[in-house]
Amino acid sequence: MKTNYYIILIVLMISCGEKSKTEKEPEVDIQGAVEIIETALDTLPKSVHLDFTKVIANIQTKKLPQFEDTNFDSFNDEGDYDEVDVNALKLDQIYPDFNSEGHNYRAISIYTIPVNTNFHTIVTTVKHGDNEMESVLVNYNAEGNVLAHQVVAYDEIAEGMSRTVSRISENKVMVNRIFWSNIREVEEIEYEIRGDGTIKKIDTKRLNDSFKDFALINGVLKDLKLDWVQTKTNLITTLEHPHNPNEKIVVIPEVVNEGEQYFDLNSYIVIADKRSGKIMNKHFESYQSNQWVSDAIELRKIIIDTALYRINEKIDAFGIRVNYHGMSRVNPYLNKTLSLFIKSGDSLKKVLHNYSVMNYGGEWDGDCDGEFVQKRKTLVPGTKKSDGYFNFMVNNKIVETKDYKDNAGECRTEKSFHFKNTILEFNGKKYVETNVESFSYPEYHPQKTESLQIDNFDIAHSFELNGYKIVSGNYIPEEGKRFASDTETETNWGDRLLMLDASNEIVFKSQGVGDAYLFEPHFYKSDISNKVIIICQKAYEYPFGGEIFVLENGSLKHIGPLDIEGSDEETYLTEIVEINEVEDTLVFALKSEEVIINPGSEDTLKTNKNVIYVYLNNELVLKMN
Template identity: 45%
Template sequence: MKKRYILILLIFISCTPKAKDKEETVVKAQDVVELAGDMPEKTNNTSFDSIIREIKIKSIPLVDKTNFDSFIDPDDYNEVNIEALKLKKLYPNFDKEGYNYKAIASYRIELSKEFYTIVITIRKGDNEMESVLINYDLIGNIIDSKVISYDEIAEGQSRIESKIEENKLTINNILWIDKKKIETTSFQIKTNGKIEPISQEENLIDSVIEQLNLDKLKIKEEFIVSKVQPHNPNETIVVIPEIAGEDDEHLFELNSYIVLVDNTTQKITHKYFESSKTNGWVSDAVVLSEILIDTAPYIIAQNTRAFGVRVFHYGMSKPNPYSNRTISLFVKSGDTLKKVLHNYDVEDYGGEWDTQCAGESTSIKNTLIMSKEKTNTYFDIIVKSTVLESKTFVDENGECDEESKTSSKTTVLQFDGKEYVKK
């Protein structure tokens, strides 16, 4: 058969010396049709377990680019048991006249001990073929599936290629019209075998983690945050907390990675790193419970806008309640980020009480306002503070009563050339 293919190809080329790639592909496709027509399909009731053992295993990660050029020689094919692999559930028209479906190859990948994963290539008539990734439970029932590659030679305008990783599918839909266009979608392969879409945000975060060369197992996922810049929709702020030390749920230290990402390319454009030894991202008796991104318009210089990262801690002591929220400000500096304000209190609350009634507390809330005055080319920051002092006590009737008073004050922060400090 291979000699016949070579002879056909040589005759074709000799007759049309200026033949285009698409025309050459058609010749190859004709051989694919002939070869596939000679391939037997197993349709008996051989057990699923025995079928699984016969399918060759490929290691991951791998890229599947199955196309007509992948099936030139007879040994490019292998037998596929239609019934045991329940392919007619995915392709209800498999046996219907005129569809001319043919299962021509398969391989297996090991993603889990809880389910089997098989990739099967289906030829759909003379001009189309696709490979579908199928997850089966341990007794052979289909859990989920996804087409991971596709090729067609009628017009030659579309292809699908995919990257398969341990728990992720990245699928590229490729379309040629005026120029090549690639649309990428990502899916997570869950521990139960289900295949679920990954949001653009999740995909972006995964890309950032990969670029930073971080171990996902050493990231405190519940504190990952991202936010699109309101003044630049093509740019996203991403905060990645890396575990520097951890004893239990509330005792840990986090290194901080703060980056800006181009939404189109998903490439990091600016990066900042700080160790847990200096960033204050430590959780102990005072629990770190929240990290947020603040994109208020902190215009700290002409044509220079900062963004904030807020961190919230609270104390677990009932007799001595405590909570604190800080903000740090960052600006672009070349291809990095520079911290210009370090862990400044925007909320601070503390007090003492007998856990019944009597006690006192102080709450301070700070608002940052950009001034028109400059120091070292950066605008000063005016901090307006509202202070609430409260006292609770048992009154003469034996009831719990409260007295409070509110005051305010103003502080100015000035840039010393490196960061903002109190004037």
């Protein structure tokens, strides 16, 4: 009634002001009239726009990402409740029975978050009766109209069987619906917040089904005082400890910052008891030093490395690899890092920090012309120590690629391969890379001998070398047999390598390799070393590896087979092998993009991710990344 009165008064005043100018104008108290009008305007109902703007201006703003887990424990008593303008927020559009008698809805908490400048985002907590409570995220346009809404938290105390929590970022909401029955069950639902304020469900998965070790991870998270929703679940990984089958390595990436196409992760690396789930050892590192940051260079994968990294006679390390991928088409980029960890009391000590073991990059025109460089590193523990820990020899395979158009307009590719060796040394805190003297063994061709004869031996190849004769061939078998009874056996027959002294006496005779089509010695020598490395290339209709011998100080020794070839059958092992020596370690690497492991038997084709053979401590070992 008061409002109507003021409106009538204003109308009358305006009407009085429109009297004929011929009439004598009465004196009017103008100041008093203005005060009456202003008072009347103040008492008029404000528009929804003004109410909503006032609400937005006066409520608390929280930062992103926001972990929403509001529940009954968030409030001690009603004194903790906020004053919430239900009408301005149009909560009756979200809860149609909000104002209905008997439903007992009450908005008790409110805050805003900076999701997008195109609309306003408000999270309101609503209590429903005495036993239920939920928080709802609502997007509003500038006029305060509801664009979309989604429940982001829920709690109930009647049965205590379910709960909802969420992680809200710039462009998405990750909701976890938690159910308790015999076991804890977690359903993860991902929603996209679009630029127009609408919300769309894009993925749903049951984490119990997604993780074989769900119960173990759940226990680890509980001990770390984390919830699933606080983690990047697609990057969580577990693996049985490679050195202890009773333990599991668990990697937990905790979300710290998150937005559209970027995130920052803290890292928890833990070793847990396989049965009880109890954390035995733990390492925490923030995103500011662990490099677990994803932006234009996307962090795509975290892998537990099962390779054996021997630190000293009593300690083995395990590795964590992280894969990064650049998003540019014309400037491609890939990087993979390796970190090594060892046990230290109830902690884990990081002894190798984010060491790049694979790097690929370059630039091209998007059509053909371009240049690219790929580096792949293989680590091999050595015998020398620095501050109590073994050095690691690093073999770096470098592939340079050039794409270009020929005169006919066809796109052509040229590749070159070379290798570089360095050392990782422990400085008391961590491993650091240092340059080291290394030398290569290029192939050379000693003088052939033509007139040599050996009784009952068919000579295929014969060379003069350092006063000795190096001969390959086979003993002539007896008629009807495949071997010569006086010099061979059922398990030791066929092509072999001999060394003869100046008197043509046999001073070395290798094992026979059977009836090979080819068993040809190739020689490799360095000006720095007095060693001569001999690889006898084996072949039938196709090549199938080689046997390695080392001639040093007049003694010839067989060190083992190279059961490897390149993928091109027209190119033999001895044409693409590169031999280097680093700190008394011989390294045999192949200049090829693909290799065949165990050619002639298993014929396993693999991408050559710097596959090498290493001869160390009188043992020839195959190393693969």
